[in-house]
Amino acid sequence: MTTRLDAIDRAIINTLQGGFPIGERPFAEAARSIGIGEGELIERLASLRAAGVLSRFGPMYNADRFGGHNTLVAMRVPEERFDDVAAVVNSFPEVAHNYARAHALNMWFVVAADSRDRVDQVLTEVQERTGLPVYDMPKVREFHVGLRVEA
């Protein structure tokens, strides 16, 4: 389902994908650049979040910089076990997202934690609880992290 967004919603999303001020009244500052009031910005962000348009309103961390670790993991899951395995994988708070993709390796998820050790523990537990191997593919090098799209 696509949520109906008006021009102001789109301006908010496009502007705030580029950053949010740090200061005493950041909503007032951001609202000025969008051309609306502070209260309206807060209300609209609440609606967009409630509607699920926003996955988050907050920080995008670079975990490497504070010893955290994340990795992309793939699994080959038999179709009939897919939902059960997804439930096991998603039960870990360290799993940030999980997608079924069209490939023999058909489940792809990100594991993020404060340390590589904790990531390894999660992967070990996933393998033990599902009986399926995991393909752990941590980044070797980052070329671009934008995650922005035009609303």
Next chain:
Amino acid sequence: MELSDRDHALIAALCDGLPLDRRPYKALGERVGMCESEVIRCLEAMTREGIIRRLGVIVRHHELGYRANAMVVWDIPDAEVGEAGRRLGGAPEVTLCYRRPRRPPDWPYNLFTMVHGRDRDAVLAAIEAMAGREGLAHHPRQVLFSLRRFKQCGARYGKRREAAE
């Protein structure tokens, strides 16, 4: 930058999102026992140091009408993958670009890019055009469209109070 326990507490509290309050940094500080000006100082330092890439909104692509979510993976010779990564990382179609290890024999691909679009045909056409434009069309690649999204939330970091209890 050496992070203190207070910084980690702030990192954890912020994982829940910024409060929708006229003074969000004051509200955030109340959760972790810091005053507003200390929260602001810490966040400014973490942004300067690149610990926080940015504050702001992260969207759910699907809800914005980007129904086609493609992970495009490339098998690029190791000697060329740095240049290919720089090119694809700079391409306007690409929202994420990482080099990752191959997992032979099942997985020969070492460069991962994400491309989002309104529908699959548009995304495939954009990928084809991009591969040609960036001089990478001759390398093996695969497009893995997402079929279902099971979970999408932010990564959770920082020493959380419940973990300490």
